[in-house]
Amino acid sequence: MTAMEAEPNTNHPAVSYGKLGVLLVNLGTPDGTDVTSMRRYLREFLSDRRVIEWSRLFWYPILYGIVLNTRPRKVGKAYELIWNKELNESWLRTYTRNQAALMTEAFGGQPQVIVDWAMRYGRPSIASRLDALQKAGCERILVFPLYPQYAAATTATVNDKAFEALLGMRWQPALRTVPPYHDDPVYIDALATSITKHLATLDWEPELVLASFHGIPKSYFEKGDPYYCQCQKTARLLRERLGWPKEKLQITFQSRFGPEEWLQPYTDATVERLAKEGVKKIAVINPGFVSDCLETLEEIAGQAAESFHHNGGEKFAHIPCLNDSPEGMAVLNHVVRRELEGWLY
Numbered sequence: 001m002t003a004m005e006a007e008p009n010t011n012h013p014a015v016s017y018g019k020l021g022v023l024l025v026n027l028g029t030p031d032g033t034d035v036t037s038m039r040r041y042l043r044e045f046l047s048d049r050r051v052i053e054w055s056r057l058f059w060y061p062i063l064y065g066i067v068l069n070t071r072p073r074k075v076g077k078a079y080e081l082i083w084n085k086e087l088n089e090s091w092l093r094t095y096t097r098n099q100a101a102l103m104t105e106a107f108g109g110q111p112q113v114i115v116d117w118a119m120r121y122g123r124p125s126i127a128s129r130l131d132a133l134q135k136a137g138c139e140r141i142l143v144f145p146l147y148p149q150y151a152a153a154t155t156a157t158v159n160d161k162a163f164e165a166l167l168g169m170r171w172q173p174a175l176r177t178v179p180p181y182h183d184d185p186v187y188i189d190a191l192a193t194s195i196t197k198h199l200a201t202l203d204w205e206p207e208l209v210l211a212s213f214h215g216i217p218k219s220y221f222e223k224g225d226p227y228y229c230q231c232q233k234t235a236r237l238l239r240e241r242l243g244w245p246k247e248k249l250q251i252t253f254q255s256r257f258g259p260e261e262w263l264q265p266y267t268d269a270t271v272e273r274l275a276k277e278g279v280k281k282i283a284v285i286n287p288g289f290v291s292d293c294l295e296t297l298e299e300i301a302g303q304a305a306e307s308f309h310h311n312g313g314e315k316f317a318h319i320p321c322l323n324d325s326p327e328g329m330a331v332l333n334h335v336v337r338r339e340l341e342g343w344l345y
């Protein structure tokens with residue numbers, strides 16, 4: 001890293017320098033499950049043009065007139081079911097903080113590296129942590145949107161916010177962003193190990209496993225978002241790595257929002273159909289989620305399991321996300337080291 005030259009005739013303020021920052025960024029989380037916290041969180045989230053691409057003239061009356069008056073209470077109840085009561089926060093927040101702490105440990109031999117974490121929506125904000133890293137002397141910062149598959153609604157909006165934060169800085173750090181790692185062998189290996197390990201804890205074997213990814217509206221795909229194809233590739237590589245036939249690992253898309261058509265096949269409809277067709281035992285994995293959150297713990301482990309049982313299914317297992325497990329950390333550390341090449345000596 002660069003060293004500052006002494007400048008005896010100038011009188012500039014004390015500056016920190018010579019550090020390398022890594023900022024892990026996940027989607028976000030409300031501060032609490034109460035209606036006010038949920039409303040603040042959903043307002044920020046659903047005002048993002050990368051998430052809802054409809055014209056503001058059309059969307060804002062719906063958002064402020066209907067969605068923000070009904071959804072906070074409903075979603076708050078869902079969050080209550082999956083809240084990390086011990087720490088009074090969402091699991092997404094707990095896992096993201098743990099990931100940063102474990103990555104800090106992994107960089108123990110390289111004290112010039114500072115690892116931090118932020119949320120795209122809610123706290124801590126990307127701007128506040130980039131500012132802290134810059135003040136701590138980071139001349140170079142790697143921003144890591146925690147999404148294996150790229151989507152404009154997730155990866156791009158994190159990057160937008162990061163570059164926006166630099167607008168106000170006199171001394172900008174150099175910024176790099178982590179590209180999608182949907183086909184990285186270390187990631188595929190970690191998913192395969194996670195499935196194998198989890199299935200070994202059951203006293204039954206699933207007839208098939210669903211790889212359920214968060215959906216996006218079909219129109220986003222048609223406009224050129226690579227997300228769908230990256231999800232397909234992850235699922236194919238995972239199937240090949242496990243040596244399974246096509247029917248044993250099937251891809252689905254969950255968490256629809258709004259009236260548009262989203263990527264198909266839908267997870268909820270598939271779970272219901274399978275149960276009605278007489279499939280008795282299934283497992284579901286969420287390869288696109290780095291950490292467990294509302295969408296995996298409540299929508300899959302809660303709602304999808306209930307629907308499967310209600311429609312005649314007998315055994316349902318939710319395979320946890322990689323979270324802060326050794327396999328999960330191996331993926332994050334591997335991707336970060338790869339992307340720091342040329343910056344880290």
Ligand SMILES: C=CC1=C(C)c2cc3[nH]c(cc4nc(cc5[nH]c(cc1n2)c(C)c5CCC(=O)O)C(CCC(=O)O)=C4C)c(C)c3C=C
Pocket residue numbers: 027028029030046051052071075090092147151153154214215216217227255257258288289293294295
């Ligand atoms: C049009 C709306 C949405 C798009 C597009 C979308 C894409 C998308 N989202 C994730 C990951 C997560 N989404 C989460 C929650 C969530 N998502 C939407 C809407 C869209 N997502 C809403 C409104 C919500 C909030 C909950 C709700 O009201 O239903 C979460 C969980 C966050 C948590 O705190 O637990 C994650 C993670 C991806 C990966 C993605 C596109 C690929």
Ligand SMILES: [Fe+2]
Pocket residue numbers: 214255
């Ligand atoms: Fe979402």
Ligand SMILES: [Fe+2]
Pocket residue numbers: 255256295299
């Ligand atoms: Fe949802």
